[in-house]
Amino acid sequence: MGQEYKVSGHVKQTDGAEVAFANILLYKVSDTSFVKGAASDENGVFYFDNVIHNQYLIRASYIGNYSGYKLVDVNSDLIVDTLFIDSTGQELNEVVVVSKKPTLEQKVDRLVFNIENTALSDSDIWDVLKSTPTVFVKNDGITVKGEGGVQIMINDKKVNLPPEDILNLLSGTSAKGVQSIEVITTPPAKYDAEGGTLINIKMKKNLIAGYNGAVYNRYSQGVFPRQMLGTSHYFKGRQLEASFNYSYTQNKILTNYTDITNFIEDAQITDTWTSDLEVIYRSKKHNTSAFFDYALDDNNTLSFSSIGTFTPSYLTRDFSDTKIQNANNGDTSGFLTLNYAKFEAINAAFYLDYVHKFNDLGSKLGVNSHFTYYDYDKNQALETDFYDGDGATVGENDFSTFNQQQTKLFSVQVDYSSPIGENANFESGIKYALIDSESYIAQEGFDRDQEGIEPTEDGTFFYDEEILAGYASFDANWNNWTMKSGLRAEYTETQGDFSNSTDKIQNHYLELFPTLFLQFNPNRKHRFGASYKRSIIRPSYNKINPFQVFQSNNSVVEGNVNLQPSFKNSVIMSYTYNRDYTFELFYRYHRNVMRLLTFQDNESKLLRFITDNTDRELAYGLDFIYRKEISNSWDTYFLSSYYYGTERFTDILSLQTLDQGLWTLLLQFNNNFTLLEDRSLTASLNYSYVSPIVIGNSRQEYYNEWGISLKKNIWGKKGTITMGLTDIFKQFKLKNTRKYGNQDNISIYRPNGRIFSLGFRYNFGNMKIRDNYKSKETDERDRL
Template sequence: MKVPGLQVGQNSIGIIGKGGIKVYINARETKLSGDELIDYLRSYDASQILKVEVITTPPSKYDAAGNAGIINIRLKSRPKDYVGGTASASYSAGEKDNYGYGGVSLNLSKGRVSSFLNGGTTQGNYETREKNYRYFPQNTWNSRADYTNYMNSFYLQGGVDVSLERDWTVGMQAIYNHSAPKPGNALSWTEVYDASTAVLDSLLYSNSDKDTSSDRLNLNFHTDKVWDDKGKKMTWDVDYLRDNRDENMGFLSKTLLPDGTEIPGTNFDYNYLQHRKVDVVSSALDFILPFEKYKITAGAKVSFTNTRNGINYDTSDPTLVQDDYFRYKEQIYALYADYSREFSERFSMQLGLRMEHTRTTGISEAKDTEDKHDYTRLFPTVYLLYSPTDGHALNFSFSNRISRPSQNMVNPFPFYQNKYTYACGREDLKPSYTYNAELGYTLKNNFNVSAYYSYSDDVFFQVVDLDAETNVTSFLWENFMQTHAFGLNNSYTFRTKWLQTYAQHGVSYRRTTSSAATTSPEEKGWAYNASLRNTFFFNEKKTLLATLSGSYSSRQYQGIYLMSPTYSVSAGMLYRLLNNKLSLSLNVNNLFVSHSKLETMSNGLKIIADNQFSFTSFRIGVSYTFGGDIRSKGQRNSNEDIQRRL
């Protein structure tokens, strides 16, 4: 399913112009990310989806964290007294990708009870490649690393909803994810050249194996209560999340002369052990209160996060930090209210205000430090919609967002990639804030044009520090940037009986100032982005179709990094049979794809990265939907709305 405004990759999904997303299924957050989210979304066939709602500026009901948009996937409701499901499988093969997915989803609705059970697994491997070039005064370092990653994961999800009475339901859901792939491998080598003669001086070689395993359990209890036919409603959710991750990496490195002779005393070896535990308890209470001329939505939410991260290095260099136990606690208390009103058929308004109080505590045993933060912030939102005539609409939105650092960003314990490269967090890292304003025009719900402005303060990112004396490169988290950005976006959907085309493009200008001594004080410039998605229908029933999509991003600044142009092209075919119950698909991902290239300056020295995370691959897929009625005489349809959460 191709959705306007979404940017979909092999193992990623996002909203165009947003830094990330949160995914909801029937208005409830999945609380998944990364590969776990992709595996979960693969379990849903396109025939199960009623519509996909893309919310680029979330209202006050949603958390203020992040500049992420929201994707709400609404599933088709099943009739009462129904049993059925969908079985699906796919396999991807390519230059650097070979993995398969298989999953089953089951649904049962009987009387007052509706339930579901989903499961799936992903098996295989994929590769990525990273290159970088560091230009020191005395020499130049050209590095390359090839990563082989393996996948061996499965998930189970189940839930049940019960209608206690006509307008009151209670339910529970559980999701369990487990991943235990075979150890991945990374091979890297660095060629060190004399800067004045361009003669090869030495070679740095390293080999590492990383063994990881993870388990995640998410439990949810929810209840919905409707009081009258005007829409007065209460929802209450309680969630518990447990996330465990173990990582064991062995690293071997040595320095060689150009003839391959090892230089004595230059080896750098270590064994790295990490054990992380995360517990999250949260609860949200929401009310919808409709009145004669307006509607109020209000609620409260609390969340408590407790992270324990134990790290140990057994290294050949006794001068390096050996181990640490880092604890990070976060408490967030939130209240919100939204006021919406239609003044006429032409003009409507929604105003919102969210208050969030945050407390964080970070404790590092190795450095014997304890850092606490305690702050309260208001986050307003404004939406205005005006339709001067039929088919024409003007809209305006304003919002304030917060980006909080994650626990790894505030952990001061260093992570070593090799003897000359390491990264670490900063315990006093502060949150950053973003203000967004957008003015848009829509013609016949099809042609869209919008202008936006965004300002971000105290932006945190990794500062790259190249030390000319030691040749050490460090990546350190700091609050050091302010960003101003404005732009113009346009999108249009063209439809005929045999073709549907969605085109989106935009031009933007970004100016970033930096207070970090090692970076350039200012970076600014224009950028252009475009994407095109075509769907071709080969028969009247639209059961045989093909897709062709592409995207392009021009040279542009992202913070202090100058990004080179990128592009990609993908294609696919889909054939539906047996009254749309059976679907067969063939896709070519990244038919043409560019590298991810960037450069930046540190202490007046240049560093260039040239990475390739996507390669050309072919994917075949099959899915089959089955099921039917299990009607009993005298039963009533009391749970149709509940089934929309399945």
Template sequence: MKTYLRFVFPFLFYILPLSLRAQQNQKVTGTIRDNKQTLPAASVLLYTAKDSVLVTTAMTDGEGKFSFAVGPGLYYILATSVGYDKVKTAAFQLNGSAVHELPAVLLKENTNKLNEVSIVASKPVLERKGDKLIFNIEATPSAAGLTGLEVLRKAPGVTIDHNENISLAGKNNVLVTIDGKQTYLSGAEVVNLLKSMSSSEIESIEIVNNPGARYEANATGGIINIKTKKSRAEGFNGSLTIGAGYNQRIQSNNSVNLNYRKQFFNVFGSYDYNRWPFQENLTIDRVTPGMNSKQLYFSQRNKDTSVFASNNFKIGTDFFLTKNHTVGVLFKGNINGFDQKGFSRIAIGDSFAQPDSILQTPSKNSSDRNNFSYNVNYKGVLDTAGQEITVDLDYSTFDGTNNANFVNRFFLPDGSFFKNGQIYRNFAPSDINIKAIKGDYVLPLNKMFKLEAGIKVASVKSDNNFVYENDINGEWIRDNNRSNRFKYDEQVSAAYTIVNVTAGKMSIQAGLRAERTSSTGNSVTTNQLTERTYTDFFPSMTLSRNFDADHVASLSYSRKINRPNYQNLNPFIYYLDQYTYNEGNPNLKPEYSTNFEATYLLKQKYSVAIGYSHTSDVIAQILLQNEAKKSMYQTVLNLASNDIVSLTFNFPVKVSKWWGMTNNLVGYHKQIQAPDLNGTDLNSKQFSASLYTQNNFMLSKQFSADASVYTSTAQIDGAFKVKSMLSADAGLRYNFPNQNGNLKLGVGDIFHSQRGRVFSTLPGNVYNLVQWGTSTNVRLTFTYRFGKTTVKSERNRQTGLDAEQKRLGGK
């Protein structure tokens, strides 16, 4: 508690005096309407008349009214609403002496407006807004029927390797959030969560390469925010999605979203069920080191057939206590199951051509994962100047089980039985509880200065038990040398403050975040205790200059941390077969990164960004070989450093009235150094590039199509290199004339070229790995919308659990 008070008291003593300031601003009020009625949810933007600099924004309430509080000056207003033309008012003078009420602003309906689905389809595939690059899924028909992970593969600059690790512009340890909320899941669990989602749930993917102080510090590789769809009308409305696909087996994705909103409350919920069968193939050719014994050659072929089924649901309520005070409750759940049948064949001998023996390992693997989260939140708008406070209380539980059986048998090259190898099974239950409280405060001082501050306290308790049993003469006997129980407790206390300064066309945002971490890792079986306590400061700064409406430039800096996930700290050994295993590392240290990025935006469409990041104590997955056991194993180590210089271009092209192109090109140079990695110096360098291009075709009012290509050159990661990759998708969309639904046909990985090809960059560690699956597929998705279509959405909550769930377990 004393640790928490160190952050709470400075926050209170810093903020409370500021909130008592004297306001010199003048209140401006007005109404937005058409020729029949007032318009709720209309956007109102206030500009300075002298240089057209945006001062502030507002949205009209249920009666079409809006208000600002600004200092003296000459201004004008730009008002907009869906289905109406924009209207710019005449300039008006404020002298700061009294309330200024503007004449009603009259909007005219857009006589050339498209139907609802056409408006969605015309949304750009990529948008640059501030520090975010936004990838709009609705503008991509070929994304229909995909899982969330498959959609993420299409996002520009995002790479998902053969182990399903997510990287952004060459940087690992990316923080993935859902609707701005941290999942607190490990890398592996985030991947499972994305697999359980359907593209029909996703509105857009937001990519933040260099997040500032208000974001979690645990994001050395940047942030990817998955923004889910929201309802937008008062009364009752919803949508239904039914989808099916084929990738050698039948896939299914189905969802329903409901929303009911009245004057004083809003109730919303969703449910989806997805079933994704798939097949994965893996080949590994490796040569064991032969310093103390002769070399052996292993040629491994794996084939895994799996079924992943998931149930996701969400239910929540917002209570509008007054116009400016809202209390909300949110409950979310994810229940999924995974069944896998695998077969591994390893040819072992003095050469690849002439094996001496063959190891065959049939296996079964099943797992169940349940994740539930509970959130209570409050938002209060304290005055018309924009002073507001938000508070979140969160509790999340995660429990999972993983059961596996392996039978190792050796055969001679002619196929005759030779002998039994190890026959074993394991059980791995996991139980994790997370609690968090988060508060954020915004205090506009005047039109030039705004202060932000916040605190957060989070606690994570993880209990993982790994039970390993051998089959000895038909009886299962516990192997205490391989079984292990691992308990991990962590507390993180954080506070941040941000100063925003706007002077003419120049804006500055400077922030500082402080985080104190206390953790205890306890390997109960081996009585190995690892305790750590450390405090870090994470400064950030962004300078932005609006030269005019067509030219915007910015420069940003930040420092970040990435803490090891809970499962990687667990020292247990998990065997995949007799010669392949995973091993944890309780001695992992957090990594730290320093990041710079300069961005130039032209005409709100074209952008170029140059970035540099330096990461120390890099957390990296490494494939090594154990000479004594003749085994290959995967573990996680700290490498000395990782330096990346990147250049990113985003340039849409309008080929014709009906044909538009979106292009994103990323090029970067990466250097990884580790002076003593497994007794060898690693100094790996590589220039890499990736190109994502999408063609959108408006064939008619009802029909649209798209075709996209993603290609990347060779990349390095840790102590291995990933060879070039190519993937192509296409889709066709039909919008129903009544505007209430659409039908989408998508084809993924048309050329069946989406496969990972990996080889070692560490001298003496010789292996070549190729991994591919049933990525080529055909999908048909039907979406139907019902009820009112002008409803306001439920509030997009950013709960206090946005940083810890990422690290619940993992690869």
């Protein structure tokens, strides 16, 4: 049990000539997951060391030509039959060895999207996410097949930032260092129970000692221009690996909103308010990261990492014109609001890791400690002028708000893993996390005799949270079965104190989170799977903050100190035929879902955007997935998801409980092309469509979007030129309606989605090195 063997063999062309420097890949038969890679020597000989007993597939490739797959059963040292590659030859001035992974791989618990050889690899990471199969990005939020609560990870560490900071970080970071995007639908117990589906961004690592670097620039043009400039540096020595990455982004972005509200009294419409809002964002942002891995000896490694984002300037100018039409006499009046806001922030994270290997069989102990410091200041000034039916100014109301927040996060985690016999593995660990947050707000100049919103009194909000977690997991392979199972327990204590309230916020709870994944492969053409996952979503720190963000004199976004955590249960049953056709039946039950709900206050004539818990979300349906490498130059992916989704919520004014449900269709169609004889030109063409869907107390109408990207390697791959165009036909907009009881309003979101981008990257140094991007984040940072 646990014995390891050597597998060797020969690679030849069909004419009998040995093939030097061919790529040989070893896959598990059970789930076609990649195990190892090797290259043949000058005589066409290859070998794999340390191969455990199992059934494998072996395949050789060389300059776009492939051998057939060979099935081997490894239970002793083995010499496999010769692998033959098509003898069609090409005369080359030099030999460039490239191992091309399949663009899409379906593994036991995740879908892997390999972007290295696609046109997306020279865009930014945010654009890559928008083109990742099963991932939908709308209104700068991320869902997977219509399911929210998605968590972002980089190299298995969560990116715990506020949503706007996640957007800035990923849109300001080149995807050149990304190896793949993993969409993990059933996360193992090792990962925190926070969220449901995980998106893991896997970065490349150095393979050969030496130094290399790169500089890159990306220009984008919508209504306004955007710019990203960056540099990356990597070094690998005998004991030390280090990397440093820096990027600077400067953006100017236009977004338009329209809110139409029919205010109601005694079941009759009294006024119709139409507010057209134009928002212009201007931002400057610096992203830095530094990583140092030092091998103390063969069994002990010490790592230090630091990630920092500095936003010296984030300015918004909101101009809205709200027209008020009286339903009885048709008279029109209104008000103009000019809203200036300035945002500054520092977000710095530091990590210290230690890993000890007990033996060559794979047993190891890891210790990780983490500290984050997050500090931001936001100042806002509103100037409102009221006008009558003749357009004459009849009043004004100007005021300013000042908001500060400081959050400190600390965590320490210990993990132990060990193989059990030949085909099983056990893993367990504990974690402690502490969060300390303090916020302050002040207002000046508000005229309380004027109608409209009433700002919060000056106040301070303190919030502390402690989490203690432990987990154990087990995975095994036997015959044609694969199993992953685990149980995670998390104990949470929260305390909040708002100076304007006598009520203290106190909460404590212990919850269990089981996971289970089973897969059965009776043969190479059929695969059956089943999974179950329970997860939690805790309130983010900005959502539980009671302070307000003003959009106009009669429109406000409000936090909610009474938010409760939500719990989600997901079940998936799947069948895959010939690795290309997959059918999935799924069921999802989500209790206490946190939604940004829109309510109209008919008495005070206010439009309030409030984050609150809805009673529950229920969804069930069928997914169909088709993925195929149609040729050596074209691979495609198609997703169709048809499901019934319903939400139950309580109207905050009438306290009436309501149910809303719809059958929804999601479509996604991705194509990747590799062109020219030297395969130096790649292209991606993507399409997505979402039919009407229920979200919270809103019905969102359908939307669709096309996107294209191109990449051309030049100067022997030292240079890369990229071009892209998103929302080609300018079709993307979101329209949400709420019509029930005493609610009758519409919100329309129209971003500047059609963006043309042009990028250039130059690589220098030892180009045999693969990039060594790494990044580490922890769990609680996503709720800042």
